Amino acid sequence: MNYYDEIKKELISNEVNKKIKDYSKNKYELEKYYNVGKLLFKAGKNYGEGIIKEYSKKLTIELGKKYSVRYLFDIRKLYLFSKVHPVDAQLTMSHYRLLFPLTNDNAISYYINEVIDRKLSKRQLEAIIKSHEYERLPEDTKKKLINNKESNVVDFVKNPILIKNNNNYKIFSEKVLQKLILEDIESFLEELGTGFTFIKSEYPIKLGDRYNYIDLLLYNIKYKCYVVVELKVTELKKEHTGQIMTYMNYIDENIKSLEENKTVGIIICKKDNKFVIRYCSDNRIIAREYVLV
Numbered sequence: 001m002n003y004y005d006e007i008k009k010e011l012i013s014n015e016v017n018k019k020i021k022d023y024s025k026n027k028y029e030l031e032k033y034y035n036v037g038k039l040l041f042k043a044g045k046n047y048g049e050g051i052i053k054e055y056s057k058k059l060t061i062e063l064g065k066k067y068s069v070r071y072l073f074d075i076r077k078l079y080l081f082s083k084v085h086p087v088d089a090q091l092t093m094s095h096y097r098l099l100f101p102l103t104n105d106n107a108i109s110y111y112i113n114e115v116i117d118r119k120l121s122k123r124q125l126e127a128i129i130k131s132h133e134y135e136r137l138p139e140d141t142k143k144k145l146i147n148n149k150e151s152n153v154v155d156f157v158k159n160p161i162l163i164k165n166n167n168n169y170k171i172f173s174e175k176v177l178q179k180l181i182l183e184d185i186e187s188f189l190e191e192l193g194t195g196f197t198f199i200k201s202e203y204p205i206k207l208g209d210r211y212n213y214i215d216l217l218l219y220n221i222k223y224k225c226y227v228v229v230e231l232k233v234t235e236l237k238k239e240h241t242g243q244i245m246t247y248m249n250y251i252d253e254n255i256k257s258l259e260e261n262k263t264v265g266i267i268i269c270k271k272d273n274k275f276v277i278r279y280c281s282d283n284r285i286i287a288r289e290y291v292l293v
Helices: 001-019 022-047 050-063 070-083 094-098 107-120 122-130 141-146 173-184 186-190 238-254 274-278
Strands: 162-163 197-207 209-219 223-232 261-269 286-293
Touching: 001 022, 001 050, 022 050, 022 070, 022 094, 022 274, 050 070, 070 094, 070 261, 094 107, 094 186, 107 122, 107 141, 107 197, 141 209, 162 173, 173 209, 173 223, 173 286, 186 197, 223 238, 238 261, 238 274, 274 286
Parallel strands: 162 286, 223 261, 261 286
Antiparallel strands: 197 209, 209 223
């Protein structure tokens, strides 16, 4: 079999196809790359790895395009990658190049699904990989993903939560932490997971004759529930769970409708104390540490 002629034919066909509409172009391109990758794999097995370098030189001369050695190796990687993870046309070759270096199959599956569900660009995928988003998921969440179990509202809240400190604030307090979150509320909501929306900071509730203020009140559209967020710049303490539970109960009794699910509480703290959460009387409350970046 003349592997080179077959590879050249597939690549020429792909160049012609790039002129058609975008919605089908990527699917066709990935199919061609798969075919070329398969041929490159077989050629390498028959003639050795040096054949790819030879093909690279010939293709660049004959097609007038720089089909570098690295480019051809990436195409072959796509073929090998597809043996474990089916190629999806909602991801481009640029997406897949970011996934090739990853060695954890569960992490790769997670990132593929995130690209599809959140319609992430190549740059956005690169950002969440660099932030080790999958690695920051709770272990219970990873087990649910592996076993295809149904998730709940707090499963995808990262730990630690990354909060941008673009202005390099030195004097730190809960007010400063709140300010940093509000300066980039979209990034913060993405750290929490899917479906979170912002309602208000310093949300007032009246307990008896005194007003208390919830640091952040959110709502999760997907799970149809309010989410109370309290910020602490210290280690988690047992009184923090009592405080947030009071706020959650208030929202349930005075704000929540009958059709909505019970309110959830997230305590974001400098240092977690697993024993506090372990012996907390309400499993709707979770704690997450924060890290300034």
